[in-house]
Amino acid sequence: MLQSFKLFFNCNLVRSRSYSGYYVSRVRYLKRLKEDDEACREALKSGIFLLYHKLSPLLRETSSGIYTLASLKTSGFNTTPFKLFHYVNKRILHMHLYICMPISVDLEHILEKVGKDKHFVNESFLLGCTDKGEPQFSLEVGDIDRSALEQECRGMFVDLRKAFFMLPGPESPLAAKGQALLRWHQTNCFCSATGQPTIRNQSGSFRVCHSSGITYYPKMAPVVIVLVSDGSRCLLARQTMFPLGMYSALSGFCDMGESVEETLHREVAEEVGLEVKNIQYSGSQHWPFPQSSFMLACHATVNPDKTQVNIDKAELEDARWFTYEEITEALRKPPLDPRREPPVFWVPPSYAIANQLIQEWANQQQLSRKLHGLK
Numbered sequence: 001m002l003q004s005f006k007l008f009f010n011c012n013l014v015r016s017r018s019y020s021g022y023y024v025s026r027v028r029y030l031k032r033l034k035e036d037d038e039a040c041r042e043a044l045k046s047g048i049f050l051l052y053h054k055l056s057p058l059l060r061e062t063s064s065g066i067y068t069l070a071s072l073k074t075s076g077f078n079t080t081p082f083k084l085f086h087y088v089n090k091r092i093l094h095m096h097l098y099i100c101m102p103i104s105v106d107l108e109h110i111l112e113k114v115g116k117d118k119h120f121v122n123e124s125f126l127l128g129c130t131d132k133g134e135p136q137f138s139l140e141v142g143d144i145d146r147s148a149l150e151q152e153c154r155g156m157f158v159d160l161r162k163a164f165f166m167l168p169g170p171e172s173p174l175a176a177k178g179q180a181l182l183r184w185h186q187t188n189c190f191c192s193a194t195g196q197p198t199i200r201n202q203s204g205s206f207r208v209c210h211s212s213g214i215t216y217y218p219k220m221a222p223v224v225i226v227l228v229s230d231g232s233r234c235l236l237a238r239q240t241m242f243p244l245g246m247y248s249a250l251s252g253f254c255d256m257g258e259s260v261e262e263t264l265h266r267e268v269a270e271e272v273g274l275e276v277k278n279i280q281y282s283g284s285q286h287w288p289f290p291q292s293s294f295m296l297a298c299h300a301t302v303n304p305d306k307t308q309v310n311i312d313k314a315e316l317e318d319a320r321w322f323t324y325e326e327i328t329e330a331l332r333k334p335p336l337d338p339r340r341e342p343p344v345f346w347v348p349p350s351y352a353i354a355n356q357l358i359q360e361w362a363n364q365q366q367l368s369r370k371l372h373g374l375k
């Protein structure tokens with residue numbers, strides 16, 4: 001069984017490393033934008049902007065009924081300079097590629113229409129860059145007429161948790177990172193040592209207090225998330241704040257000084273009164289809630305004769321063992337449609353690492369059922 005788990009984990013690693021050939025160039029281009037304010041200001045002119053209203057991203061519905069993140073551009077340039085660095089015999093060859101881009105919507109023009117100065121784009125934060133080398137930024141529009149902006153942009157601002165059910169897979173992490181960076185900057189405007197304002201660099205990769213000299217970098221709080229199995233069932237739980245019917249894997253913040261394993265043992269014991277063994281690492285994920293968590297996902301097992309749960313009602317509303325059939329049924333259910341009643345039991349969206357753990361467990365069960373001649 002452990003051997004098969006390892007097989008799944010290795011597949012995961014391979015999947016997450018499917019970089020394009022220009023990966024190194026992209027990473028170094030972004031590093032330069034992070035460190036060089038002038039280069040970053042220049043990149044704004046050819047950037048792609050994701051807008052947020054009170055931390056909700058702007059989504060657009062395509063003609064085929066699929067939702068995507070609305071990307072806006074400024075009018076400044078219609079070409080993107082993207083430097084590719086090639087290392088040949090320790091000599092660096094610089095190649096400038098100019099990629100023509102159609103200007104879909106003029107961001108500055110739109111911002112002016114809703115009462116914002118055209119220099120407002122300078123308040124954006126660098127998120128990354130596309131495969132084509134277009135730098136991507138997030139921008140909080142703040143207190144403006146939300147519906148006027150939605151109309152101008154032909155989109156709508158959607159709560160991020162809902163957006164995770166609507167967006168195609170690769171766009172969710174970008175939407176999450178955009179919100180997380182905006183929130184971090186909003187809540188770190190002052191130095192905790194002097195109380196003086198902190199000043200951001202152009203990319204938003206840090207803030208500095210010029211009075212104390214302290215540099216603040218965006219932070220994530222480590223959280224362990226674990227799918228506990230008794231061999232044929234898995235344990236899922238829900239908190240009162242979860243949407244109706246949603247169950248997820250057990251999770252908890254790491255205490256200062258703890259290892260992943262120590263947090264995992266403590267959280268499972270605290271929340272459901274069980275002792276676990278056979279911890280297997282599965283993967284990790286940045287999660288933007290509540291203030292950016294770094295999710296470390298694992299599988300673990302309990303003795304099949306020691307499965308009685310004893311729920312800490314202060315933390316959890318419910319915790320139950322679910323069979324393979326219940327889990328596969330929940331995984332088959334389509335993403336939530338806000339216009340319909342939620343199903344009685346459902347699991348987090350495919351972007352959430354909890355979903356990945358549940359999927360891996362179901363795959364593992366399917367494999368061992370095949371080996372034992374079961375359906």
Ligand SMILES: NC(=O)C1=CN([C@@H]2O[C@H](COP(=O)(O)OP(=O)(O)OC[C@H]3O[C@@H](n4cnc5c(N)ncnc54)[C@H](OP(=O)(O)O)[C@@H]3O)[C@@H](O)[C@H]2O)C=CC1
Binds near residue numbers: 252353
């Ligand atoms: N991506 C995924 O698949 C999943 C992600 N998660 C995320 O994991 C996170 C943690 O899971 P959860 O089970 O709630 O954690 P815990 O079981 O540790 O309980 C959360 C409580 O711990 C307190 N707490 C301790 N340290 C921190 C900290 N650094 N930041 C915030 N609160 C802290 C808070 O108390 P108080 O409120 O009283 O201050 C909070 O209510 C959640 O934010 C959740 O969004 C969870 C499941 C799935």
Ligand SMILES: [Mg+2]
Binds near residue numbers: 250251252271315
């Ligand atoms: Mg918890």
